Amino acid sequence: MQSTTGTLYLVPTPLDFGCLPDGTPPAPLTQCLPASTVVVAARLTHWISENAKSTRAFLKRVDAVNGLAAPLQAQAIVELPRQAHKKGDHTPAAEGDSQAKALLAPALLGHDIGLVSEAGMPAIADPGSSIVRAAHALGLPVMPLAGPISLMLALAASGLNGQGFAFVGYVPQEANERAKRLRELEALALKTGQTQILIETPYRNTALLQALLQTLHPHTRLAISCGLMLPQQVTRSALVTDWKSRSLQQGLPLDAPAVFLIGR
Structure with a gap:
């Protein structure tokens, strides 16, 4: 029936x-x-x-x-x-x-x-x-139904491990607590190979990126996808040391929704 x-x-x-x-x-x-x-x-x-x-x-x-x-x-x-x-x-x-x-x-x-x-x-x-x-x-x-999922689009474009990953949502806003959480996620990513995926409210994207660059180990890989499926979309993926030496944050549309990924 x-x-x-x-x-x-x-x-x-x-x-x-x-x-x-x-x-x-x-x-x-x-x-x-x-x-x-x-x-x-x-x-x-x-x-x-x-x-x-x-x-x-x-x-x-x-x-x-x-x-x-x-x-x-x-x-x-x-x-x-x-x-x-x-x-x-x-x-x-x-x-x-x-x-x-x-x-x-x-x-x-x-x-x-x-x-x-x-x-x-x-x-x-x-x-x-x-x-x-x-x-x-x-x-x-x-x-x-089929359609866009920003987390998966960002993971696919990152070059990071797509066989093992975790979406961890938002990190704390307070600077010390945020740094502590980022170090925990980095340690997990480096130990297990599991990509850590996080997001932030667009008006706090710049602060999160600066915290990532200040906190993560130079040889940790950081990927960021901004404005996915928008005309200004950009994905960049590099070691933290390269982010700093090449000023890769320049020109990123951080006022748009972004996905941040940490891995090795």
């Missing part, structure tokens, strides 16, 4: 959200998302979103390529709880998982639902994990 429940689709979005200069039109959606993903997004009418405004902007871009199944004003868009934005929702918690199940109620009535973040793949360096857990708990099919 055909299931009467809907499917949860993990819908990736372009990496340019909030990164383009005022008045600059975004690139056509077909340049960053495969047609199969756009087709699925176009037929969905129920969404769980990190931010409703960015989701509506995304759906306008979808509509320009493949007409939406329902007008934008008729799309059912609900936002993840504020707590998921502030502290993440990757750690199981009774209250959060209960809220996630409630957001999936339309799927129990047969509606397919799209989970979407502001940029990239939801639930990877973005909220959404609680929704995926809840879908599995409710017996709903979960289907990730």
Whole structure:
């Protein structure tokens, strides 16, 4: 018998959200998302979103390529709880998982639902994990769609170990604690060969880069990908000593989202 429940689709979005200069039109959606993903997004009418405004902007871009199944004003868009934005929702918690199940109620009535973040793949360096857990708990099919994931793009472009790696998120902002954490990550990378991947809020990217150059061993490899899939995207990968001697930080668009990688 055909299931009467809907499917949860993990819908990736372009990496340019909030990164383009005022008045600059975004690139056509077909340049960053495969047609199969756009087709699925176009037929969905129920969404769980990190931010409703960015989701509506995304759906306008979808509509320009493949007409939406329902007008934008008729799309059912609900936002993840504020707590998921502030502290993440990757750690199981009774209250959060209960809220996630409630957001999936339309799927129990047969509606397919799209989970979407502001940029990239939801639930990877973005909220959404609680929704995926809840879908599995409710017996709903979960289907990730193809599209950009900045962490994997940066890893592939770094020349660092892609067979063993860890995403460690953000490091502390306080200088001494940040240096301590960076030394811990470096020691792990050098001992095991496991690439360490970290991120920072764009306005703190410059401070993090300076801390990395001041803290890491000269022969540790550091890679940085800035503005992935944007016109100004740059990836540089070199030993720390080369970063310093060749001033490789010059010209990096550090005001754009960036991914930092440490390894050997």
